[in-house]
Amino acid sequence: MMKKPDLKVVLLGDMNVGKTSLLHRYMERRFQDTVSTVGGAFYLKQWGPYNISIWDTAGREQFHGLGSMYCRSASVIILTYDVCNMQSLVELEDRFLDLTDTASDDCIFAVVGNKIDLTDDLEAAESDGERLRRGSATKLRKQVHTEDAIALYKRIMKYRMVDEIHAPAADKMCFETSAKNGYNVDLLFESVFNMVIPLIVKKKANGPDDTVNLAQNHHVKKAKSGCC
Secondary structure, X not given: XXXXXXXXXXXXXXOOOOHHHHHHHHHHOOOOOOOOOOOEEEEEEEEOXXXXXXXXXXXXXXXXXXXXXXXXXXOEEEEEEEOOOHHHHHHHHXXXXXXXXXXXXXXEEEEEEEOHHHOHHHHHHOOHHHHHHHOOOXXXXXXXXXXXXXXXXXXXXXXXXXXXXXXXXXXXXXXXXXXXXXXXXXXXXXXXXXXXXXXXXXXXXXXXXXXXXXXXXXXXXXXXXXXX
């Protein structure tokens, strides 16, 4: 019998930013070319004594309406963009942020720039052997920098009405990854898992809460929709 997940992690972002590839790299320890996700798909991850469901969502416009359903009661939202595509970062705020209104009030957010392997930025972190194996493929210009992601994270906290003093530090919640070679992928998922475990412990101590007051949630978010 499948155990009920203790928490939900959701990946959001535009199509072709590599959400599915990040999950494959972490869960299956490999990279493969993927097709665009239709609707949503999920994995179950055993993390110590806890069960975590990780949801991969579609970035295509026609599936946009499903996003708030997948985000419902989420404990972690991973907002993913392509470091070589500034518009993919802009879309996170313009098109995806309001989908998180149905997430848990204490939801943790991570902002993740994928495809860092396509830029020169990764070379400083690679060994000579890794650079040799990777070859001399043409590099793309990096359009989104860490400070851009940090600025977005701070706007997310403002949107969520979370005082930065009580939120995880922005520089700890903004990652650059490569699903292709695995750079920082384990760090991303394991960092958010370790950060969210205290929330699981707290919820278990307070007893089950299986109901969601969508009307109340909608009212609260409407009241603060002008924050960003």
